[in-house]
Amino acid sequence: MRQVLYHAGAGLRRCPVALMVALAFQGAKGYAAEAIEFNTDVLDISDRSHIDLSQFSQAGYIMPGKYQMVIRLNKAELPEQTLAFIKPDNDPQGSQVCLTPQVIAQLGLKASALRDLMWWHNGQCLDTVSLPGVTARADLGESALYLNVPQAYLEYTADNWDPPARWDDGIAGGIFDYNLNGQSSRFTGASRRDVQSLSGNGTTGFNLGAWRFRADWQGQYNHTRGSMNNTQRDWQWSRYYAWRAIPSLKSKLMLGENYLNSGMFDSFRYTGTSMESDDNMLPPNLRGYAPEVVGVAKTNAKVTVSQQGRVIYETTVAAGPFRIQDLNTAVSGTLDVKVQEQDGTSHSFQVDTASIPYLTRPGSVRYKLAFGKPSDYRHDSQGPGFATGEFSWGVNNGWSLYGGSLLADDYHALAAGIGRDLLALGALSFDVTQSHAELPRDNTKTGGSWRLSYSKRFDEYDSQVTFAGYRFSQRDFMSMSEYLNVRYHGIVGNNNKELYTIAFNKQFRSLGLSAYANYSHQTYWNRPDNDSYNLSLSRYFDAWRFKNVSLNLSAYRTLYNNTSDDGMYLSLSLPWGNSSTLSFDSQAGSTGNSTAVGYFDRLDSNNSYRVKAGAGSRGNAVGSGYFTHQGNSAEMSVNASYEGSRYHSVGLSAQGGITGTTEGVALHRVSTMGGTRMMLDTSGVSGVPVRGYGGVTETNRFGKAVVSDISSYYRSSVSVDVNKLADDVEATRSVVQGTLTEGAIGLRRFGVIAGEKAMVTVRLADGTTPPFGAVVMGLGGHQAGIVNDGGQVWLTGMNAGEAMRVVWDGKTQCELSLPKPLPTATDNLMLLCQSVRA
Structure with missing residues (x-):
């Protein structure tokens, strides 16, 4: 039985609105299995035979x-x-x-x-x-x-996580990412000198299918002018490598120069191949632990994190406590951290990237395999070929077994361990590693190392032991990197003895107080100990008319290579207006004391600044300023600081990238060097504001933008900020999603229409009009309007000189050419529709 649409009352005159409303209610029932027949008698039009409603006869009908x-x-x-x-x-x-x-x-x-x-x-x-x-x-x-x-x-799916079948390898393209930091300082007094420095690092490469080809670079320029002139230059390609995901194995295959990523053996640089389980491919609740770096900067400072000479991370921070939490989870081993202050001082310390207990889900196996030859930063091989493998097997709900080996000609190490889920008491693991090294002059060293690791979240106490560990190594125990230094360079290593590490945080919700602490103590058989701790307390409360007042206290101590650096930092912050903060800071340390009053203001989602002024330990006036701008092409910051009669300094940093594909090219901000990103297309419309998880980015003149705050193997959303669209622009599709593999260049298209809107009249070559219900399609394939009685159309997305198609009977019948330029008054515009040749 066919459905017939009737209407009792006034006819529809020169406006299909009532018809559209009726159709909407009919279509709301879903796909109709039967055709809908329309009673055209209700339409007040001159030629009822000149109507094409075939596209509306079935709900949701799409022309073949x-x-x-x-x-x-x-x-x-x-x-x-x-x-x-x-x-x-x-x-x-x-x-x-x-x-x-x-x-x-x-x-x-x-x-x-x-x-x-x-x-x-x-x-x-x-x-x-x-x-x-x-x-x-x-x-x-x-x-x-x-x-x-x-x-x-x-x-199985989880919130914002999709199974491998939905992962997107992206499109082919090239990338160039950079991070630049420049500084110019003048020091007065007895050590009068001018210092200019420029440092940078980054990643370049290209994607082809599932493969990612990358090269890391780093460079540095330092020039000192004073009693002694000195210039230093250094530039190097620090690493060449390629990788791809193996989704079926939840693994990552890597070729080229790499650093051993192991939960059992110390890291060292090598050239070869690795294949390992990738925790990032697992649902978020099953992923591992990422290392972090915490400290306190006395002035505006540059923080450099490196490993065996390769810069992993470099950034500038404002004076005060800093916490770097976005290091790659693949980083393992000991990291070297250097904090270079604008007052000319610097201090260094090390961070051990210990991992949480090696536990694996019941019945599952995690593994890491690698083979190759050790190499140095000059890309030369040094030492014998090696092979290493390790695994972790989830025996049942409570127990995991793990072990591994590292084998070379004159060196080998074996490790075995057990992990235990203690349920309410946390998670614990214990392992033993035995090494055997044959050195020159018949010198053989054999020793063992024992490690105990613990992790626990105490929900009932709002606290968490992120990691706690103890490791003891015998005098003759040697890691692979220590063996290489002794065997091929004659350098006696640190000869580690004991290592204690702990990271702890606690929430006191009734007091509005949170606490964080980390501690590391390293002893050696042949040199003085190293120590590092950092303690921070933070409390939010209301005082008088001020809401969410913040009080922060940080204390730190670093003992590294017989050099001690101790200090304390106290800050009180008062909200001031909608986006501003007034603060009082006091800092005491081994290099002096200072007290300052500061002001912070966030101008908008992309711009912020802070200024401080106060007095130093010698009574000198001190001041600093820091401005950050998240631009469409890069993230930039400008900073300055001074201390009367001692120094003044200015700095500039820029971080960004360029991504090019067959779909277009765009400059953009960058989150992770060489990392995952999404290219966005707005149908050639420029200036469209789009947003990922960071600040707003506007599309370039070609209608392209790249958003880099995208997580690998995580369902990410990017949207058009419709509140900031221009008056002549509308978004028919304002949100896109994607789950991208690591390093991918994703491509997503928004439905964006730009142009004038007007009521126009369409005429055919013979003077007649297209049938009622014919559809006008825009250049980008969007529906620009529906023909009414007399050929009238409310047309959207009109741009001078563009063409539009008029479709009825299931095909394009003719084309409209919009005048160039468009008339100022576009109402009642007459357009001729030219027939399309068969």
Whole structure:
């Protein structure tokens, strides 16, 4: 039985609004299995035979053909791709989306569901009847296919995490990321001198399919002019490497120069191949521990984190406590940290990137394999070839076994351990490593090392022991890096003895107080001890008319290579207005004391500044300023500090990148050097504000932007800030999503229409008008308007000189050419529609 749409009352005159409303209510019921017949008698038009409502006869009808659409699977979104709409064999007037085997492979269906699939159209399209409950609905206006699949058919998912079938390797393209820091200082008094420095590091490379090819670079320039002139220059390509994800194994394959990533053996540089389980591919609740660096800067300072000469991370920080938490989780071993103050002083310390207990889910195996030859920063091989492997096996819910070996010609090490989930008491692991090294002159060293690790979150006490560990090594125990230094360079290593480490945080919610502490104590067999601790307390409270007043106390101590650096920092902050803060700071340390009053203001989501003024330990006036700007092309900061009669200094830093693909090129901010990013397309419309998890970025003159605050293997969303769109721009699709593999260049397209809006009249070459209900399509494939009686159309997205297509009877019938320039008064504009040649 066919449905007939009737309307009692006034006819629809020169406006299809009532018709559209009626159709919307009809279409809300879902896909109609039967055609809808319209009663055209209710339409007050002169020629009822000159009407094309065929596209409305079925709810959600899409004319057969190919369309670029994103697939919105339940709450997730798959990349934009070409989808074909085909006439079903049993319904020549209908249209159905063709879900190809390639599309189905992206859904993440369970093996049991895949076995039940049936196909039509010569095996090219899924028959959704084979999966009861599956529905598909296309929206041409949003260029999206809404696909609803019962969760029972799908692999495990978590919040913002998708199974491997939905991971996106991105598109081919090249990248160049950089981080630059410049500083100019003048010191007065007895040590009068001028110092200029420029340092930088970054990553360049390209993507091809699932492969990521990268090269790291670093450079430094220092010039001192005074009693002694001195200039130092250094530039090097520090590392060449390539990698790709192996999703089926939850693993990462890497080739080239690398640093051994191991939970059992110390890290060293080598050239070769590695294959290892990648925790980043696991759901967030199963991922591991990332190292962090904490400290206190006495002035505006540059903090450099390096490992065996390679700069891993470099940034500038404002005076006060700092905490670096965005180091790569693949970093392992001992890190060297150098803090260079603007007053000319510097201090260094080391951070041990110890990991949480080596536990694995029941029945699962985690592994790391590597082989190659040790190498140095000049890319030369040194030492014998080696092979190493380690694993962790989850025996059951409580126990894990792990072990590994590192084998070379004159060196080998074996390790074995056990991990225990203590449930309410936390997690504990214990392992033993035995090394054997053959050195020149028949000198053989054999020794052992024992390690105990513990981690626990005490929810009932709002506290967490992030990591606690103890390690003891015998005098003759040698790591691979120590063996290489002695065997090939004659350098006697540190000869570690004992290492204590702990990281702890605690929340006192009733007091509004939080506490954080970390401590490291390293002893040696042949040199003085090293010590490091950092304690911070933070409390929020209300006082008088001020809300959320903040009181912070930090204390630190570093004893490194017989050089001690101790200090304390106290800060009181008062909210001042909507985005400003007034602060009082006091700092005491081994190099002097200072007290200052400061002011911070966030101008908008992309700009902020802080200024301070006060007195130093000698009564000298001190002051500093720090301005940060998150631009579309880079993140930049300018800073300055001075202390009367001692020094004054200014600094500049810039961090950004350039990404180029066949889809376009864009300058942009960068989060992780060589890391994951998403290129965004706004159909050639410039100045469109888009946002990931950071500040707003505007598309360039070509309608392209790159957002780099994207996490690998994590469902990330990027949106158009519709509140900041220009008056002549509208977004038909303002949110995109993607789950990208590590290092990928994702591509997503927003539905953006720019141009004038006006009521126009369309005429055909013979003087007649297109039929009522004909659709006008814009240059980008968007629906720009629907023809009303008399050829009138409310047209959107009008740009001078562009062409638009008029479609009826299932195909393009003619084209409109918009005048160049557009008339100032666009209402009642007459446009001629030229026939399209067959």
